[in-house]
Amino acid sequence: MSPLWATNTCAGLHAAGSRHVVYVPDNPLSHVLGVLRDRHPDVQTTIATREEEAFGIAAGLYLGGKLPTVMLQSSGLGNSINAVTSLLVPYQIPMLILISMRGDAGEWNAAQVPMGRAVEPICHAIGLSTVTVASAEDAAEAVALAGKTAFMTRLPGVCLLPRRVTALAPNVVA
Amino acid sequence: MTRLDATRVLAAALADDPVVASLGHPAYDLFATGDRDTYFYTWGSMGLASSVGLGLAVARPERRVVVLDGDGSLLMNLGSLATIGWVKPKNLVVIVWDNGLYGTTGGQDTATAHGADLEAAARALGIAATATVRMPGELERVMARTRTEGGPWVIVAKVDESQPTVKPPQDCVAIKNRFMTAIGVHRAMGR
Numbered sequence: 001m002s003p004l005w006a007t008n009t010c011a012g013l014h015a016a017g018s019r020h021v022v023y024v025p026d027n028p029l030s031h032v033l034g035v036l037r038d039r040h041p042d043v044q045t046t047i048a049t050r051e052e053e054a055f056g057i058a059a060g061l062y063l064g065g066k067l068p069t070v071m072l073q074s075s076g077l078g079n080s081i082n083a084v085t086s087l088l089v090p091y092q093i094p095m096l097i098l099i100s101m102r103g104d105a106g107e108w109n110a111a112q113v114p115m116g117r118a119v120e121p122i123c124h125a126i127g128l129s130t131v132t133v134a135s136a137e138d139a140a141e142a143v144a145l146a147g148k149t150a151f152m153t154r155l156p157g158v159c160l161l162p163r164r165v166t167a168l169a170p171n172v173v174a
Numbered sequence: 175m176t177r178l179d180a181t182r183v184l185a186a187a188l189a190d191d192p193v194v195a196s197l198g199h200p201a202y203d204l205f206a207t208g209d210r211d212t213y214f215y216t217w218g219s220m221g222l223a224s225s226v227g228l229g230l231a232v233a234r235p236e237r238r239v240v241v242l243d244g245d246g247s248l249l250m251n252l253g254s255l256a257t258i259g260w261v262k263p264k265n266l267v268v269i270v271w272d273n274g275l276y277g278t279t280g281g282q283d284t285a286t287a288h289g290a291d292l293e294a295a296a297r298a299l300g301i302a303a304t305a306t307v308r309m310p311g312e313l314e315r316v317m318a319r320t321r322t323e324g325g326p327w328v329i330v331a332k333v334d335e336s337q338p339t340v341k342p343p344q345d346c347v348a349i350k351n352r353f354m355t356a357i358g359v360h361r362a363m364g365r
Binding site for chain 2 (some may be wrong): 022058
């Protein structure tokens with residue numbers, strides 16, 4: 001059994017047409033990876049050594065005709081900014097970007113807070129639109145819309161997975 | 175062998191192979207040898223050429239994908255070699271123009287001028303098909319081998335810096351669209 005938010009996140013990713021996920025893992029995202037493995041074997045996953053590298057690999061997948069997703073923890077956005085601003089945005093290379101949030105409501109680790117607070121302002125400053133998943137039930141629609149909008153408009157789009165959905169919500173399973 | 179000499183040898187060994195060129199001098203010299211629609215010139219994202227090439231090689235397994243990187247750029251993203259060594263796309267050829275310096279930024283030394291060995295790094299990170307070449311004929315011969323012997327390949331070409339005199343087109347979206355059309359992706363995507 002997997003958490004409902006993870007099952008719905010994978011359904012949304014799949015509905016957006018993405019069959020390639022490049023990622024740097026974190027704890028909540030391990031649930032997403034588990035659902036992909038068990039329920040969506042047609043989705044190919046690749047682990048990168050660093051978030052910036054993941055964006056490069058995903059850009060190559062798009063150039064080759066695939067609709068990629070990049071998954072990362074919010075802390076990794078800081079490692080990714082040059083890839084977003086000098087490759088994805090100027091070349092109009094779209095992808096679905098799923099960010100597992102740290103440093104937002106419910107955080108226990110002070111070292112996660114400064115970046116967590118900065119994620120949305122940074123995204124908007126560098127040309128990334130953001131959608132935030134409101135609840136486990138909302139995840140499928142929010143993720144699918146973020147992905148479809150990205151691929152239709154040929155611009156990268158971010159979907160934020162807040163901690164109160166991924167880590168603090170009642171452990172509803174599906 | 176200057177980088178421009180080596181780029182000429184390489185261009186002659188290409189057919190319609192897609193090429194991802196790292197920003198700055200590798201891209202400038204590639205353009206100088208004759209522009210092709212199958213060339214993807216990057217204008218930023220230093221270090222990511224081999225990563226873009228990896229994604230492209232996975233997406234298009236029927237094409238030989240060639241990456242033109244620099245020693246300074248690859249040093250910025252060495253983890254890429256570990257991922258390439260794991261995924262092992264047979265159709266990926268990473269060429270590293272190794273001049274031991276940051277040529278585009280004024281000629282500061284890189285670590286390869288002080289003992290770093292990028293071919294050895296590639297082997298240590300799981301890439302079996304590697305070579306270091308110093309002469310045009312050697313580069314020509316190893317490029318011929320990449321047609322018949324599966325990769326991923328990492329070919330370190332020791333080159334002398336040469337000052338580029340021309341720059342490729344600067345419209346990023348036009349570069350992307352031209353490239354995707356040339357390798358048949360836009361038709362497949364119905365665009």
